[in-house]
Amino acid sequence: MFEKEVAGIELSAELNQFISEWKEKPGNLIMILHRVQEEYGYIPREVALELSRILDVPLAKIYGVVTFYHFFKLTKPGKHIIQVCMGTACYLKGGADLIRDLERLLGLPVNGTTDDGEFSLEAVRCIGCCGLAPVMTVDGEVFGKIKSDQLPGVIAKYKGN
C-alpha cells in the first residue's frame, strides 16, 4: 500500500509544503505526524529527526506524542494491512475467532508482519460498521459479516498483488 521508501532524509515536496503550511500554527505536531504516516505508513526515525529540526521541538517530545497515540506506528507495516475489529459488537460476534484464524493462516501474531513483508495483522477498535459485525478490513476495504471459512479467499485476493 505504501510505496514510499525512506530515502535518506529527503522529504517529498508535498510533505515539505504541508509542513510549511502548518509550521506556524499552534498544536501542529499531531496533524503533521498524520501526514507523515499517510506518506510512509509509519513514522520513520529519520523523518522524526528531520521534524524535530524543522519545527524546533525536541525529539523526545515527538516520541512522547507518537508513543502515546495508538494510531501512530514506529515500524514499517506490511504491504497489505489486515485489520480485524475488536469493538464490542464485533467481539460479541466472534472477532476474536477471526484473529485467531488469521494468526494461524498467516503464521504471525496479532500486531505482527509476515517475514516477506506482505501482510500485517492488527486488532482495531470499532470501525463504525457495527451493523455488519464481525468486520475486518484489508487496506481499507471493508469485509462485513465475515466468517472464518471466507478468510483464505480474502487473503488470496491480496496475496502477490
Add this chain to the structure above:
Amino acid sequence: MAYRSYILVCGGTGCESSHADKIYQNLKNEIEANKLSEQVQVIKTGCFGFCEQGPIVKILPENTFYVQVKPEDAKELVDEHIIKGRPVERLIYSASDDKNRKSVIAEEKDISFYQKQYRIVLRNCGMIDPEVIEEYIARDGYAALEKVLFDMKPEQVIDELKKAGIRGRGGAGFPTWMKWNFTKGATNSETKYVVCNADEGDPGAYMDRSTLEGDPHSVLEAMTIAGYTVGAQKGFIYIRAEYPLAISRLKIAIQQAKDMGLLGDNILGTDFSFDIEIRLGAGAFVCGEETALLASIEGKRGMPIPRPPFPATHGLWKKPTVINNVETYANIPMIILKGGDWFASIGTETSKGTKVFALTGKIKNSGLIEVPMGITLREIIYDIGGGIPNGRKFKAAQSGGPSGGVITEEFLDTPIDYENLAKLGSIMGSGGLIVMDEDDCMLDIAKFYLDFTVDESCGKCAPCRIGGKQLYGLLDKISQGNGELDDINKMEDISLAMQRASLCGLGQTAPNPVASTLRYFKDEYLEHITDKKCSAGVCKDLLQFNILKDKCVGCTVCARKCPVNAISGERKQPHEIDQNACIKCGECYEACKFQAITRG
C-alpha cells in the same frame, strides 16, 4: 419537485462497504443510458439507519424502500420501477417476522424498525446528499443561523436552550445552556473557542460518525451559532482519524459553507466572523475526555488535567471554551427554529428530546436509531430491533460502553432517561447499546471492557493505572478457573477506590462494567469460582469438548471441521478429541448433527 423521481442511495460507511458506490454509479449510468437525466436524479445520502439490511436504495416520490441491493440490480430498478412504474418486489423489505408484514412492505413508515423512531438529529440522514450544501439549505439548513444572527441576542439563544432543557449527549448529560452561559460570561479573555467532540471512543458505537457523514452542515451551523452566542471566532472539530469518510465530508462542507459566506469573515454580511478547523485524533480513548481532548488539539499527549478550572473558562490554550458532542450540536438548529418549548415537549421530566443509539450485538435489526427519551428498552429491542435472533433468549443490554453497565430483563420496561439509567447502575453514555443473549458470559464482557480501559488508561494517576490492572487480573484469574470467593470482595474494594480516587472519568467509571455485572449476575461469577464452569460456553479454560461414544455415528463431519486436526477416528466408528490439541473453538460442537458432542 424539479425532477419526476429521486433515487436515494445510502452512502453511509456500512453500505459503502457493501459496494453502494458501485450501485450509485450503475444507477447513474442506467439513467443516462435511458436519457432520463433531466427527469430522474440519483443522490447519494447518509446512513438510513437500517444498516443490517444494507445497501439501501429508496425511490421518491413513491417512498419505495429497497434493501440488500446489489450493483447488478441497477438495471432492473431503472427498467422496472422508473420506466415501467412497477416496484421490484424481490428487493423490497419483507422480514418474514416483521410484525407489520402485509404482503410486502414497500415504505419505510410501515417497517417496524422505523415506527417508534423520532428523528431530530438524524433528520437529514438518508434524505440529502451531504456533499451538496444546497440540499441542506433546501431543508431549512442555515435558517437557524440566519435567525440567530439577525433576530436574536446571545442571551435569547441561551434562554431558548434553557427552555429546551437539552443536556449533553456525550455522556455526562450536563445542561448545554449552562456551559454556553459560563463561556459567554467568562471575562478572563477576549479570545474564546468552540470545540466539537467527535472522538467517539466507545468501541461499538457509531452515532457521531453517521451524523457527520450524513449531515455535516448541521454541526457546522450549530458550532457557528455557539460562536455567536459565546463570542468566539474560532471552532475546532476533533475527530477520530479512523473516520476517513466523515472527515472528507466535513472538509467539503466547510469549504462549501465558506464559499457561500456562511462561514468565515462577515457571515451573511454581518460583522460576525467565525472559522472552523478540523483536528485529527490518533486513537486514544482518553482523548474523548474533554481536558485530554483539548491537550491533544494543542498537539500534546492527551492527558486529562483536574477540573476546576473548567474548560468553560480555562479551556483550549487556557481560553474560555465551549465543548460539546456532535449529537448535542446537531439538535441545536432545530431548537432554534422550532423553539425550546417544542423540544421540551418530547421526552421525560428530566431528559428532553431524543437520543441516537447504535443498536448492535445479538439483535435482529442492528442499526442506527433515534428515539424519544422515555422509550423503554423493551420497545427498542423488540419493536425496533425485532428481538433476539436464532431463537436465543435476551440476557442483558449494555449502555454507556466501557463506562456503563448492564440492564437486565426485569428492567426492560423502565423508561430510558439519564436518571433512570444511573439508578440501574448504568449510564446513558454516548449511545452505544449492545444487546447480549444467553451465549454471552457476563464475566467475559466485564473482562473485555476492563481490558479496553486498562489499555487506554493514560497512566497519569495510580488508582486507574494500578487498580485497573488488578481488577483485570482478578477477572482473568476467575475466568481461568482459579478464582476464590474472596476475589469478589477484593474486586469490590478496588472498584470503590478507583471510582473515588481516579483523576478523570475514565478511571472513575472503568469499574462500572464489573460493578454492574456483579450486581445483577453474581451467580454467574460464583459459578465460575465454585463450580469452575461457564454455562455460556465462553471462558475457554473452563470448557471441555467430548464426544459421546454411543451417539457418535462416525460421520467424520467434526474431524473435517476441526481447524487443528484434534479429532481422530475411523469412518463409521466413534471419534475422539485429543484434549491437548483442542483449542476449544467449538466448531465441532456446532457441526455435529447427532448431538454427539458435549460442551462442559
